Amino acid sequence: MTQFQTQHTVPSRVGADRWRLQVVHRSAFRYAGPVRSSYNEARMTPENSTRQTTLRSRVEIEPAATVLAYRDYWGSTVTAFDLHGPHTELVVTATSVVEAGPEPHLPGPVGWAELATPDVLDRFGEMLRPTTLTAMDPPVVRAVRAAVGDAGPREAGHVVCRFVRDHIEYLSGATSVKTNAMQAWTHGKGVCQDISHVSIGLLRALGLPSRYVSGYLHPRPDAGIGEAVTGESHAWVEWWDGGWSGYDPTNSVEIGPRHVALGRGRDYSDVPPLKGIFSGPRSEGSTVTVEVTRLA
Known part of the structure; x- marks a missing residue:
């Protein structure tokens, strides 16, 4: 060994x-x-x-x-x-x-105009382009734009995550690691990987640099000290709005002490x-x- x-x-x-x-x-x-x-x-x-x-x-x-x-x-x-x-x-x-x-304290959020500047577009180019696993069709993008309305970038990130979670039911085994975002959206069922991919695809379509986070989640907020429980690999998202804001769209919670991060990338295939x-x-x-x- x-x-x-x-x-x-x-x-x-x-x-x-x-x-x-x-x-x-x-x-x-x-x-x-x-x-x-x-x-x-x-x-x-x-x-x-x-x-x-x-x-x-x-x-x-x-x-x-x-x-x-x-x-x-x-x-x-x-x-x-x-x-x-x-x-x-x-x-x-x-x-x-x-x-x-x-999550640590974040700097004040930037506005949509700053996100569209050449400097930001160049700096976060890889986190703005759709990938095979995250690309979303125009009708869904239009629907999320309507849901976001006049919200600023930081608030919009949370709106997108809730929008996705309201549409996709968490169901273990409903998809595979090769399932892409539009397939999961159309099916209306998926796991944390799918919910994160859809969220990332829509965040990027709005102009928010976003990335996939691979890690673990302790499944019980009331966990006792020393109690071993069955968990699983987990995924969540981060988007840049002046700082990297994180959110767990699968569970509709902020990132906290139950989340253990392994790595980040454009989508699951990077991590x-x-x-x-x-x-x-x-x-x-x-x-x-x-x-x-x-x-x-």
Whole structure:
């Protein structure tokens, strides 16, 4: 087994508005026969930011693999690894301890005119263009423009997220990782990835730079200390309105101490928790489990 570990020694800042969380994320893949080689990338190490501090994080790989850690173009920590011996199963387990809190105080919002300036358009070009997973059709864009009305950019971001959540019902298994925003919108059902993609597509169509955030959510606001609960990978959105405003459209809540961020990108394809290719017999399936425990 290979381990890659990061650790930070920082003063504890746990208080009424901050939680210390342990997250154990395990992905297991089974193959029909011995796989000769595989090349993989894991984005399962939580970030450090003004809202969140990663105290400890390790990624364990079975069987043992050659590992390289780096930060990608979007700033996410990547654990890249490859295996070159026969194996019929691959197991990747990421264990992290994180202190998280509410969003930091943001500067005053800018207006629509400033968002349309060449400087902003150039600076955030990649977060303004639609992608294959986030593009939305003109009739939906017109509908959200009507819903936003005269709201300023910061308020408009929240209006868009509520608009999307009112239309799309959360239903586990209703879509796949390849489902795009318009497919989810038309279906009217989806998961956090779909709700985030639709929100991002509409935010960008209004002229708000926006990005996809990959992470975890502790599912219980009333969680007891030391109680391990079943969680899952989660996604939410951020848009720039003079500062990066975050919101969880799936749960219609502000980002807070229950949210643990892994990384950001234009859409899910920039920040999948685990991806790779292999040479050998077909995959017989995979299992993913996430366990979240409030420690303080």
